[in-house]
Amino acid sequence: MHVLVTGAAGMIGRKLAERLGRDGALGDAAITTLTLTDIVEPPVPAGFAGAVRRVTADLADPGVAESLVSARPEVVFHIAGVVSADAELNLKKGYRANLDGTRALLDAIRRVADGWCPKVVFTSSCAVFGAPFPDVIGDDFHLTPLTSYGTQKAMCELLLADHSRRGFLDGVALRLPAVCVRPGPPNKAASGFFSAIIREPLAGRETLLPVAETVLHTHASPRATVGFLIHAAGLSRDVLGPRIAVTMPGVCCTVGEQIEALRRVAGDAAVARIKRAPDPLVERIVAGWPHRFDAARARALGFVAETTFDEIVRIHIEDDLDGRIPD
Structure with missing residues (x-):
């Protein structure tokens, strides 16, 4: 083939x-x-x-x-x-x-x-x-x-x-849905902050959160x-x-729930690296996106995604951080 x-x-x-x-x-x-x-x-x-x-x-x-x-x-x-x-x-x-x-x-x-x-x-x-x-x-x-x-x-x-x-x-x-957590340097996707607020703190770096913690989205x-x-x-x-x-199916959660998943996996020190910095362009783009999906057809066709955001955080650690959080 x-x-x-x-x-x-x-x-x-x-x-x-x-x-x-x-x-x-x-x-x-x-x-x-x-x-x-x-x-x-x-x-x-x-x-x-x-x-x-x-x-x-x-x-x-x-x-x-x-x-x-x-x-x-x-x-x-x-x-x-x-x-x-x-x-x-x-x-x-x-x-x-x-x-x-x-x-x-x-x-x-x-x-x-x-x-x-x-x-x-x-x-x-x-x-x-x-x-x-x-x-x-x-x-x-x-x-x-x-x-x-x-x-x-x-x-x-x-x-x-x-x-x-x-x-x-x-x-x-x-x-x-939003593909999260994306490894590597930030890209120009408006949704990039969904990954950055997990990826950067896990790497020991500060990151900016451009939207409110109440923003709801679906991730895989x-x-x-x-x-x-x-x-x-x-x-x-x-x-x-x-x-x-x-x-496609995914995990629907708020930004605040993402942050709490990070806290459960990596502790308060990681969460403290997230700094609030509202960005009107990103807020406008994200406000025009849907948030929660009925993916019953996809699941019936055999597509499978995670069921919790904690799983998504751990997959990033396993696949892109050699299975450990850097010191």
Whole structure:
């Protein structure tokens, strides 16, 4: 099996490639080739016995997508894109990375037109939903995003669904909650503080909290997110049905409840490193996001996430801090 991963140098892309390399298979099919692409060179997953092709390129550039699909990968994980606040602050950049790159990829697949029909797993976002919200958001809630990022993701969902309906590909879009705790340096995601208020204190560093502790959101760990992607690749079209966008499960909690989970795992000293610093832009963006989801359909399809935020904190320690909190 040949697997293509776009956005393979990003956090989720790297962790997915590491998992694919470690497993060496998707379901019952051995992976013989991994094609990893991003605008910077992706790392090679350790221990993978098959061939690895790394492509450093912008998916929206002419000819890049055609080159990537020329070897007809059976599975495409499309993760490439820019994050929420970056897409909101730089409209041109957001549409190029999130919409133009996706359309280039789907067009390249469509143009092959020789019966090849790859599985395409797309990372969408719960930002596709827009206010006013009911207490709990279901999969069939209307798409009226209140950010450019959410708009771009919603447009890509529609393109993916249309290409899937026409038989050019077999698509599934995963509406991800906030992925938390993200390792590494902070990114430009408006949701980045959800991770920073856990990651930075655990590393002995102070961090800023730009919103009130009453802010409510749904979270899943990077480990669970990679699990979502791999599980989605194994879903048949018959099982998924015509509604190919699915809202993923997660842990719904307030920022204050996140902080208390950190306190239970790492103590008062870690919590003391969180400093309040309201940011009107982040507050406005986050206020336009839904908070709690009915992920019954996803669970019925076999998707699994954590059940407590304490689990999410401990997973970050296990996966990214070598199993221990630094002194």
